[in-house]
Amino acid sequence: VAEMKECSAEERDRGRRLALVPTMGAFHEGHLSLIAAAGQDSDLLVVSIFVNPTQFGPGEDYEAYPRDFEKDVQQAEELGVHVVYAPSVEEMYPQGYEMYVEADRTGHILCGRSRPGHFRGVLSVVLKLFTAVNPHKAYFGEKDYQQLLLIRRMVADFHLDVEVVGMPIVREPDGLAASSRNAYLSSEARQSALGLSRALFRARETVTGGERDAAALRRKIISWLEEDRRVVVDYVAVCHPETLEEVRRIGEEVVILLAAKVEGTRLIDNLRVAT
Numbered sequence: 320v321a322e323m324k325e326c327s328a329e330e331r332d333r334g335r336r337l338a339l340v341p342t343m344g345a346f347h348e349g350h351l352s353l354i355a356a357a358g359q360d361s362d363l364l365v366v367s368i369f370v371n372p373t374q375f376g377p378g379e380d381y382e383a384y385p386r387d388f389e390k391d392v393q394q395a396e397e398l399g400v401h402v403v404y405a406p407s408v409e410e411m412y413p414q415g416y417e418m419y420v421e422a423d424r425t426g427h428i429l430c431g432r433s434r435p436g437h438f439r440g441v442l443s444v445v446l447k448l449f450t451a452v453n454p455h456k457a458y459f460g461e462k463d464y465q466q467l468l469l470i471r472r473m474v475a476d477f478h479l480d481v482e483v484v485g486m487p488i489v490r491e492p493d494g495l496a497a498s499s500r501n502a503y504l505s506s507e508a509r510q511s512a513l514g515l516s517r518a519l520f521r522a523r524e525t526v527t528g529g530e531r532d533a534a535a536l537r538r539k540i541i542s543w544l545e546e547d548r549r550v551v552v553d554y555v556a557v558c559h560p561e562t563l564e565e566v567r568r569i570g571e572e573v574v575i576l577l578a579a580k581v582e583g584t585r586l587i588d589n590l591r592v593a594t
């Protein structure tokens with residue numbers, strides 16, 4: 320942490336612009352798009368790799384989470400990353416550690432309801448990464464839509480001097496949203512996982528076709544997802560894109576968010592839909 324802070328302070332003194340891409344490693348196309356965008360927009364490109372234990376609940380996949388540090392570092396180098404910041408768990412959470420960032424309402428709905436404590440862990444570690452790296456800009460993917468909104472909220476509420484940049488979801492050619500957890504999927508499960516993005520695209524067509532009743536749309540999406548017995552729906556929500564309040568009528572623009580387990584692997588996806 321001290322080394323990172325020193326490096327950041329020196330670079331800032333020289334007038335350099337710092338960009339941070341926070342990751343938990345096991346890079347996929349989504350990470351690469353964040354790194355590419357951040358690289359275009361900065362003099363010093365920092366990528367953090369830290370599998371953050373506090374954002375995983377008991378019984379979740381912290382131990383099993385895909386890790387390939389050597390490959391990530393090599394890829395980072397090839398992509399022109401200047402600094403890979405990879406603190407240890409012991410340094411991030413030493414004996415006696417007590418402080419967390421806790422969001423109100425938005426931290427406890429959707430993924431926050433299914434994964435109690437998840438956003439508390441995410442926001443706390445992101446604040447710690449911001450403190451150590453002190454970047455001008457930080458890049459996050461829109462696949463974790465709720466996370467992105469909460470990070471923006473934290474930056475606003477704590478008056479942090481960092482610009483949060485959200486980047487569009489990267490999808491495989493068949494529509495599957497890029498995710499480190501896709502590595503867990505068997506080929507059958509991967510086929511079933513395609514149902515998530517398909518349901519979102521079908522929902523968009525349904526809205527374009529005139530559907531304005533959010534509850535009816537939600538029921539349709541759930542029924543499409545449940546046509547596949549490998550898919551267990553956690554939630555489907557039709558929300559206001561800025562507040563994540565569930566809407567009754569589909570007005571100008573909504574974001575449809577969903578989470579489901581496919582043969583035990585929890586996947587999330589979302590799509591912004593305009594009328």
Ligand code: PAF
Pocket residue numbers: 341342343369371374441444445463466
């Ligand atoms: O989106 C992620 O990979 C993580 O939640 C983040 C933002 C790196 C915090 O650990």
